[in-house]
Amino acid sequence: MALTGTTPTPPSQTDPNRLGCGRSIDDVWARVDLPPDPHEQACPDCQAARHDLGDLAAATRGVVAADKADPALRLNPGAITGILEIARAEVRRGRRIPMEQPRPGAAGDELTVSEQTLANLIRRTSDEIDGLEARRSAVALSKYDPLNEGAPGPETRQPGTLAAPAEITVDLRISVAPNAAIRALTRLLRDRVRTAIDREVGITATVINITVLDIHHV
Amino acid sequence: MNCATGTGPGQEYHRDPLSSVPAVPAALADFAVSSSPVAGAPSPPRVFSEATTVARAQDGDTDAFEQLVRSYEADLFRLGFRMLSDRGEAQDAVQDTFVLAWRRLPSLLDPEAFRAWIYQLMTRRCLNILRVRVRRHTSVSSGPDFELEARPVPAGSTTDPAATAQTNAMQDCLTAVLATLPPDQRACWVLHEMHELTYPAIAYAIGVPVSTVRGRIARARLQLAKGMTAWR
Numbered sequence: 037m038a039l040t041g042t043t044p045t046p047p048s049q050t051d052p053n054r055l056g057c058g059r060s061i062d063d064v065w066a067r068v069d070l071p072p073d074p075h076e077q078a079c080p081d082c083q084a085a086r087h088d089l090g091d092l093a094a095a096t097r098g099v100v101a102a103d104k105a106d107p108a109l110r111l112n113p114g115a116i117t118g119i120l121e122i123a124r125a126e127v128r129r130g131r132r133i134p135m136e137q138p139r140p141g142a143a144g145d146e147l148t149v150s151e152q153t154l155a156n157l158i159r160r161t162s163d164e165i166d167g168l169e170a171r172r173s174a175v176a177l178s179k180y181d182p183l184n185e186g187a188p189g190p191e192t193r194q195p196g197t198l199a200a201p202a203e204i205t206v207d208l209r210i211s212v213a214p215n216a217a218i219r220a221l222t223r224l225l226r227d228r229v230r231t232a233i234d235r236e237v238g239i240t241a242t243v244i245n246i247t248v249l250d251i252h253h254v
Numbered sequence: 255m256n257c258a259t260g261t262g263p264g265q266e267y268h269r270d271p272l273s274s275v276p277a278v279p280a281a282l283a284d285f286a287v288s289s290s291p292v293a294g295a296p297s298p299p300r301v302f303s304e305a306t307t308v309a310r311a312q313d314g315d316t317d318a319f320e321q322l323v324r325s326y327e328a329d330l331f332r333l334g335f336r337m338l339s340d341r342g343e344a345q346d347a348v349q350d351t352f353v354l355a356w357r358r359l360p361s362l363l364d365p366e367a368f369r370a371w372i373y374q375l376m377t378r379r380c381l382n383i384l385r386v387r388v389r390r391h392t393s394v395s396s397g398p399d400f401e402l403e404a405r406p407v408p409a410g411s412t413t414d415p416a417a418t419a420q421t422n423a424m425q426d427c428l429t430a431v432l433a434t435l436p437p438d439q440r441a442c443w444v445l446h447e448m449h450e451l452t453y454p455a456i457a458y459a460i461g462v463p464v465s466t467v468r469g470r471i472a473r474a475r476l477q478l479a480k481g482m483t484a485w486r
Contacts, residue, residue: 052473098425099428099429109341112345119353169302170306171305
């Protein structure tokens with residue numbers, strides 16, 4: 037076996053990863069597809085190791101190419117369907133956001149929308165705008181502020197009157213295209229998301245925080 | 255932890271844009287170019303970066319998750335087959351891995367690390383299967399399903415029958431010797447030499463130090479070269 041070396045009493049007899057001439061097999065392997073350097077041309081250890089490792093490298097490339105071309109080494113459509121069915125059955129709906137602004141101390145029927153529904157809507161809306169990719173989003177009910185005169189506080193609502201739409205805060209992370217005009221793009225995004233949430237869900241996105249996480253290259 | 259080793263094949267995410275668009279202020283109209291220029295014409299699908307696709311799958315977007323499944327299933331299947339030497343077990347392992355990935359995706363901190371992370375889930379699944387197999391068959395050869403039958407010839411292969419036979423024989427030999435390596439060594443070798451994962455990515459996948467990965471790959475290489483020499 038050539039990889040054990042032919043030079044007598046090598047200095048590194050105990051290191052199985054080193055040839056008798058002192059070169060490491062890692063080094064020979066790293067150069068196995070290159071022409072031999074002057075040492076390798078003269079060294080019988082390196083020549084034999086290059087021969088053995090060359091066969092291994094060629095066989096490895098061959099197995100990889102054959103595996104990639106083998107249609108039997110792919111999931112069948114039924115297996116993929118099975119995975120996706122489980123995923124859809126286990127979709128995380130997230131928290132439920134009340135569609136009416138809650139009033140302290142008030143109790144009664146509650147109409148809610150799931151965080152997942154809002155996330156889908158935010159993604160769909162963002163996808164209408166070129167130059168950005170929407171990533172993760174989070175929504176939370178805006179805190180009721182009794183000092184805000186416009187807020188529908190418990191004292192201002194009479195029984196039987198319509199409840200005010202819930203007010204939510206959206207945190208949205210995006211990636212932008214290179215050379216995107218970020219200020220204008222995010223202004224447009226806020227406008228579109230606020231409009232879509234109002235129109236399709238009927239609640240008010242009072243705050244839309246946008247974080248530009250990345251610049252993407254597609 | 256970010257040990258992504260580059261982008262995998264076809265890691266893009268397509269989604270058809272919606273047709274309804276709210277009115278856009280004139281000053282911003284330059285940015286709103288998503289609607290189709292010709293009414294009724296199909297819009298080209300949006301193509302997203304892998305990090306975006308992963309982030310959206312983390313938020314429960316099943317379309318994005320499907321794109322990830324389609325991007326990675328072949329790579330993971332090849333890994334599973336070389337680890338387990340059995341197509342059926344490899345397929346089960348890939349399915350289990352993707353279902354686990356879906357459940358754990360929200361906890362992946364860095365979407366850029368998805369490739370290393372999904373390889374970690376699959377590698378650990380295979381190593382667990384092999385551990386169970388050893389316990390079950392300590393005295394019985396389970397007869398790995400070596401694929402020595404005719405296989406598709408990749409493009410660019412030689413057409414010389416003698417050379418083809420020699421090439422096939424070398425590959426069969428590598429397949430057979432690879433299956434005799436200890437699982438941890440085999441995993442390191444396959445991930446590095448057949449899937450081009452870096453040493454740090456393999457260390458992350460298997461949960462050992464980089465120095466251990468380096469040593470295992472060196473030992474695997476030595477065993478494989480010796481095995482092939484003996485065959486020759």
